[in-house]
Amino acid sequence: MPRQSASGAGTKTDAVIEVHDLQMRYGAKDVLTGVTFGAHRGEVLALLGPNGAGKTTTIEILEGFRMRSAGTVSVLGSDPAHGDEAWRARIGVVLQSWRDHGRWRVRELLNYLGRFYEPYSTPTQHRPWDTDELLGLVGLTEHADQKIQNLSGGQRRRLDVAIGIVGRPELIFLDEPTAGFDPHARREFHDLVHRLADFESATIMLTTHDLAEAEKLADRIIILADGHIVANGSADELAREMSTAAEVRWTSDGERHVHAVTTGDPTGFVRDLLATDADAVSELEVRRASLEDTYITLVQRVESGQDQGSEPPLQEVLS
């Protein structure tokens, strides 16, 4: 389950990301057409959307790697377009794979990279991580003295994470962090994300195509489609906004029934069902709309042209 404590909009003072009416145009093509959202300290945000929706563009603008066409953006109190070295030291970027330095050993590389962050230590945030502590955190203690080229895919991915967070960032961007992980590695990684958010108060923004992962990890989910936000809220809030909130299934007299509860609370429907003929009903099952149902419905709505981005997006209702 995602952590319950950090959901919600947060206060003005702990805002880490503030994006208002962000627009991006490549040549004659509008890729972001007015994106507005925020994130606060310790919040885990998942940015979802089909390929080409504008996720990478959004994240690269926040990271300061891409210049926006219009809109206002503040990340850790600065405009990323003018972020200096001290600002950059507060941000961790975990890329899809760190391919260089194959002959270096894990501990050696982390020691080396960590030193660049020493000048950016503050009384409240010591930088970098102690290397042994970091190795423990990402589960690489046993591989500390191994050459990078000899690591398995999963171990390499954990090293990518360690490299991204070696400077003890306050804000971490993770691009499809668990692609290629086996279920065990995936669970360990989810624990790591929770630890960073809960104990380090790091704000985490991740992209993933794994909707179960987003549902499990994120306090808030933002769905981007065709250059604008079509949903912004917790997985529960998003599910509640859907026309089919829940499905009730049951067997009665040997026959299987399915009823989509489109309004209100499925409990009322179940109560009525049991009141009618409790003895005949068996194998009763209530299934809430999953994030996958919500996602598919919203994205299809955009792709079929029903959502032109002009109606008030869900985030105005939810945030």
Ligand code: ADP
């Ligand atoms: P996502 O990460 O959601 O897949 P992107 O942000 O990578 O989406 O891309 C959004 C759209 O912008 C796509 O149509 C892509 O082809 C286009 N695009 C991305 N980068 C550039 C670029 N440098 N020049 C022109 N078009 C680009």
